[in-house]
Amino acid sequence: MPVMSSPSVLVVALLGAVAGALAVRPGHRLAVPYGEPPRGACGACAAPLPAGARGWWGVACRRCRTRLGAPWWLTATVGAAAGGVVGWALAPVGTGPTLVVSLLVLGAGTVMVVVGLLLAVIDLAAHRLPDPIVARLAVAELGLLIAAAATGAGWAPLERAVLGGLVMAGAYLVLALLPGANLGLGDVKLSAVLGLSLGWFGWPTLLLGAVLPHLLNGPVALSLLLRGKASRHTELPLGPALLAGWLLAVAAHAWADLPAG
Numbered sequence: 001m002p003v004m005s006s007p008s009v010l011v012v013a014l015l016g017a018v019a020g021a022l023a024v025r026p027g028h029r030l031a032v033p034y035g036e037p038p039r040g041a042c043g044a045c046a047a048p049l050p051a052g053a054r055g056w057w058g059v060a061c062r063r064c065r066t067r068l069g070a071p072w073w074l075t076a077t078v079g080a081a082a083g084g085v086v087g088w089a090l091a092p093v094g095t096g097p098t099l100v101v102s103l104l105v106l107g108a109g110t111v112m113v114v115v116g117l118l119l120a121v122i123d124l125a126a127h128r129l130p131d132p133i134v135a136r137l138a139v140a141e142l143g144l145l146i147a148a149a150a151t152g153a154g155w156a157p158l159e160r161a162v163l164g165g166l167v168m169a170g171a172y173l174v175l176a177l178l179p180g181a182n183l184g185l186g187d188v189k190l191s192a193v194l195g196l197s198l199g200w201f202g203w204p205t206l207l208l209g210a211v212l213p214h215l216l217n218g219p220v221a222l223s224l225l226l227r228g229k230a231s232r233h234t235e236l237p238l239g240p241a242l243l244a245g246w247l248l249a250v251a252a253h254a255w256a257d258l259p260a261g
Contacts, residue, residue: 164199
């Protein structure tokens with residue numbers, strides 16, 4: 001089990017906090033219907049957002065000071081908490097090749113937190129998981145895991161990871177095709193990336209990560225239904241629950257030392 005006092009907890013928590021704060025403006029601009037370009041102006045005063053990189057950071061309109069997107073302190077807090085969990089669960093261990101492998105796996109987990117925060121913000125606002133972001137996340141995760149396998153972890157965990165991504169994506173695709181299902185193809189694609197990561201740690205971790213999102217979304221849906229804020233046909237974003245399920249499964253893997261097989 002990783003050591004709680006590992007510096008990786010503080011480092012990844014800090015990265016998560018910064019990523020959470022910086023995700024506000026991109027999340028707001030990219031939370032648009034499918035096929036539409038990113039928002040280019042303030043919704044309150046219609047002032048155009050700055051061109052170039054300046055238009056992708058900040059938390060409020062420069063003219064009217066209206067907040068654009070989610071509260072930065074909330075996304076930063078969530079990012080810090082998620083980063084701390086990943087930093088603890090995947091804390092580097094060993095020396096030599098073993099240390100390099102664990103650092104690469106920690107890097108893969110950190111990338112998942114950073115990009116996952118942006119995906120969660122977009123999905124909560126627009127019920128979308130943009131393909132370009134999910135695709136880049138998949139490339140980053142696969143690249144880091146290939147590097148870990150080549151460095152010393154061996155090819156068996158990588159083969160299991162790839163198979164895990166296919167299995168999880170296949171299961172979620174079946175669910176998405178069921179009548180009345182509240183899953184989109186974006187959820188299926190994200191599940192493939194999460195399955196890739198979870199499969200690296202083992203089949204029990206993958207199974208846990210596949211089931212937890214539905215256990216997490218269930219109480220939320222029931223609460224909204226009882227308060228009259230949703231109906232049986234209301235679509236709820238599943239992306240945040242998928243990512244939270246991944247995080248809890250990785251934490252459970254470290255805490256309970258779940259077997260790989």
